[in-house]
Amino acid sequence: MEFIRLATGASMPLLGFGTYLIKDLAVCERAVGDALEAGYRLIDTAQFYGNEEAVGRAIRHSGVPRGELFVTTKLWISDMSEEKAAPAFGRSLERLGMDYVDLYLLHHPFGDVYGAWRAAQRFFRDGRARAIGVSNFYADRVTDLALNNEIRPHVDQLETHPYHQRREMEPTLAEYGTAHQAWGPFSQGKTDLLENPVLKAIGEKHGKTTAQVCLRWLTQRGVCALPKSTHKARIRENFQIFDFRLSASDMAAIALLDTGKPAGMPHTDPNNIKRIYAM
């Protein structure tokens, strides 16, 4: 495993396990158990995913000491205010069966994010969130939040994959010491990414799958990748990425695949904002 050092001084694994859309709690518990057995030590969940309880159970049953794990959860927009964030965070901890998380994120840049951030800063100071951050905040929103608060986001979790590389985020994230996490590293299956001939050819050269190339490309950039799968073989496949390196020419070829567009709708699109509020 490779790690990135957060501004807090903590080490965050560069590869983690995603749990979005694993709504069946038994399936989620089994998949997280498989991931922990395969070696993943970062588990990404959210209040919105409805599976924090299953994540907590899988962790307890795994026997992996809590101190070796990095657990992330997120505050949903229905609770995005100073008053609502505290009980929502308490309920997340309760469902997880934990007295702290390693990372607490504001899930989307909507609602009273400034109030919610004041609350998140308190959770960080009282030790119940070892790091705090944001998700789906673009450079303008990260900058404004950072300029108006003592604690800058330690992490920004963004859709990032070879078709949407987010290079435009790099100067802002570097300026505020914010680590980059990639959600949807396979573009959530919404594009032909895993069939892309350039990625396939690079994978064949290294004896690796296209999925492994996507994850290695992220981690070589210092971006934390969060693949999700409910299939044990894929969970294991997605973890086998630290035994090869992409060459400079591989990285240059992948750089050319950037479309600059998300697989779905950007967070600046009014229709997407309405869609997320309706979720």
Ligand SMILES: NC(=O)c1ccc[n+]([C@@H]2O[C@H](COP(=O)([O-])OP(=O)(O)OC[C@H]3O[C@@H](n4cnc5c(N)ncnc54)[C@H](OP(=O)(O)O)[C@@H]3O)[C@@H](O)[C@H]2O)c1
């Ligand atoms: N902050 C946010 O707003 C946000 C948004 C979305 C996601 N996330 C986080 O990021 C994680 C990852 O994103 P995601 O789950 O949306 O999408 P993703 O990881 O890009 O893609 C998941 C899809 O890829 C398939 N897959 C996984 N490994 C594969 C492999 N080796 N070969 C072929 N197909 C493979 C999965 O199918 P199977 O499961 O059938 O194997 C699933 O359909 C989430 O689970 C969640 O934790 C955060």
